[in-house]
Amino acid sequence: MGRVAGKVALVTGGGSGLGAADCAALAREGARVVVTDVKLETAQRVAARIGEGAVAMELDVASEEAWIATMKAVDEQFGRLDILVNNAGVVLNADVEETTLEQYRWVNSVMSDGVFLGCKHAIPLMNRNDGGSIINMSSTGALLGYPIFFAYSAAKGAVRSMTKSVAVMCQEKGYRIRCNSVHPGSIETPMVQQAEGRPGEEREVPSGVLKPGASGAPEDVAAMVLFLASDESRFVNGAEMVVDNGVTIRPF
Template sequence: MGRVSGKIALVTGGGSGLGAADCELLAQEGATVVVTDVRIETAEAVAQRIGSGAIAIALDVASEQSWIAVIAEIDRRFGRLDILVNNAGVVLVADVEQTTLEQFRWVNAIMSEGVFLGCQHAIPLMNKGGGGSIINMSSTGALLGYPIYLAYSAAKGAVRSMTKSVAVMCQVKGYKIRCNSVHPGAIETPMVQEAEGRIGIEEQVAEGVLPPDAKGHPRDVANMVLYLASDESRFVTGAEFVVDNGLTIRPF
């Protein structure tokens, strides 16, 4: 307990799936968590489950004005930001021939531009408080070729590269801010359920070591986020952490 005690954390897309798991674990380990989501009712539900260690704020990650307002509110309430988890995401099942330009721009506005805006607007507040940790949610989609997730993979690839650029910039400028990316494989979340055509139908994830074709639990990713958010990872920046049960290394 207490691995991020006293820290202020902002999690985007915190109303469900990986984001909700991140919020809950960070709060359990002592952080005050700002749960944000474009659907404020889902963010409020997560914050209520957590209790006094969380507040909910509406955030449209694709809107710069929304980011400005949320960062200003965090500054007003806490005067600092120590952890940013750029987690918000959407999925579009379509290959390059099926994806429209409008759809491509929509997906990238949320998961590429949204991460850019998050980093850009959070860094000054992190510097005000003496530094922090930015954790960008990428995917194995940035590392493998998934034909039917063209726009999603493009956005996650941008997140991977952007993370490294931000990490180096912070070091060069002397900012005490680290920036890393997390690359989950298939995790049992509402997004995966939607992509597999089983909305609302949840599969149980077993305990212990899992077989190659199993899905992970959101907590598997949250544990990595917690490590990167904590001071335990002080010597880690610009790195990519694959949480995929060996998917990306299997030759078959």
């Protein structure tokens, strides 16, 4: 215990799935965690499970006003921010011909605009103290062609590119802030269950090394997030951390 002791972390979309696992991992290793979600009650449930080391806040990541208010609240309560995990996401099953402009804008408002706003408004607070680590949740959808997840992949591709831009900017301006993206493959979460047409049907993920094509557990991604949040990863910046059990390297 203690890999992120003394640090303050904010996780978006922390009420379920990957976000909830990230919150639990960061709190277990000593961070004070701000669990945010567009649905306050889900964030409150996660914070209650974690206990004293977590607080819940409502946050619509697509709203700049909400980000400004949340950063103010974090500053007032903790006086600092060391870790930002831009995790909030939505999924839409539709290819480019089926996707409406309204749907495309909605998906990108959450995952492209939301990451942009998170980085923009967290950096000043992080930079005021000792800097920190920004972890942007992308996807293998940013690395491979998935026709059925057109809008989702577009947003995750933007996250991938924004991450590199933020990393270089912080270095050039002398900010002690690193920024990396995480690219999970299929992980057993409510979002994947929905995408696969089995909402609420949870499948058990076995322990040990997984077979090709198997889904991972949220904790598999949380372990990477914890590494990037900690000082252990001080020399990792602007990187694409792929957590996919080898999906992106298979020749077929």
